[in-house]
Amino acid sequence: MKRLFHPFMFIALVGFVSIMFQGCKDDDTIITDPEPEVTPFEIWVTDQVENTVVVFDGETNEEKAVIDMALAGGSKPHMILFSPDGQFAYVACVGGDGTTVIVRTSDYQVITTLQTGASSHAAIPTWDGTKVWVAVIAEFKLVEITVDAANEQFTMGRELDLAAALPDLEAFPASKPICHMFTPDDSACYVTLAGGGLVVVDVETMTVMKEFPKSMIDNNGCGLVNGPQGSNIMFANSGLPESGSFYIFNSQTHELTTSMDIAAETGNLDAHGVEVTVDETELWMINRLTDNVMIFDIATQEFTETFTVPDAPDLLAFSPDGTKAYMTLRGDAQTGGAIAHAISGTTPGYAIIDVATRTLDEIIQFGPSDQSDPHGIRILPLK
16 A cells, blocks of 8 residues: 655655755745756867868857868868867878877867878877877877977877787788777777787887787777776777677786677677766767667676667767767768778768667758768867
8 A cells, every 4th residue: 555654754844844944044035055067068070071170069069160170281080089188189180191180179279280190090198198199000000199288299209010010910910000098007008900909009118018819809990998997997899891899808917808799699780989978887889880879887797778879870979977978970981091991871960869868869960971071079078
C-alpha cells in the first residue's frame, strides 16, 4: 500500500518552512542560492575546402572569427589542438608541402607558420606545453617543435624517422605516423601507424621504446585518448571502411590489455574519433561509415549502447559542463594524398548532441557538401 505520510516528512516540512522564513527579508524577498556559474566557450573547426579555421560562440553558435590558412601559408587545415593553457592553437595542414600554423587564441592572429613536412596530419602538445610533436605522414616521421610561450617563440627541433626505426616491413609495412598522444606525465607518446601497428616513443630520447606490430594493431589507427585521471589507461582504435577495432593499454607498463574487433562483434565500421566525457565515466567512439557513436562504460569496461548520428561524423569534443557533444560532419573529403580513409558526407558542419539523452539538438551547416569539409574540432573554455 502506498504510504501517504511519513514522520520524517513532517520534520522535513518544518525545517523547510523555518528556512523559508529565515531566508526572507522585511520586504518578503526570498533569498535563493545563486545559479551555478557557466563557463563560456568557443568552438573551433577546421574547414579543408574553405581553407579556414572558423570560430563559433559556444552559447549562440554564431560565427565569431574566420582565420584564413592560405594567408598563413597553410593548405587543408586538418587537426586542431590547443596548448594546455589555451593560449595557442596548433593547426596541422595536410595540403601542399605540409605546415603547422600557430594561432594566438585571444585575438585569432597567426603567430607563425612552420614547414613541418608533407601531409602534416596532427600537431599535439605535451601536457606541460613545452613541446609539440607533429605527425608527418608522407615523410614517415615525427617532428618536434619547442615552445617558448612567454616570448611566443616556436622552433623546429628533433625528428624521429619511423621508417628507419622500424625496418621490419612484415611487422610494420607502412610506418607512417597517423595520430599520437602523450601520457599524462609526458614520459611517453603513443603513435599509430598507417600500415598497421603502434609504437610507444620515449619523449626524453625521442626513440622507440616499445613496438606493437600489425598483427596486434590494425591499419590506420586514429582515436588515441587518455583515460580518467590516475587510471593509467590509454584508449586507441583503428578503422577503415571495412574494419574497426578498439584497444586499451596500460600507459604505465605499456602493455596491451584489451583488443576488440568492433566490426566483427557489432557490424560498426571505420572507428575514428574518441573522447572521454567531462565526468570521466564514459568514452564516446565515432564509427564513421555506419554513422553512429558507441558508448564505452569506463567502470565496467564494456560498450553499453550505440546511437545514430548524422551523416559522415568524424571527430568530437564536449562542452566544459559536459552536457553537449560537438561533432564534425564531413563534406566532400579533401584529405586525400597519403591519408587512405577519407570519408565524404552531405551536411558539412557540426552536430550538437545532448549527452544525457543521446539525441541531436541541432546541425550547424557550413554550406553545400562540395563547398565545405570540416574535420578538426576543439572546445576552448574562456577564462
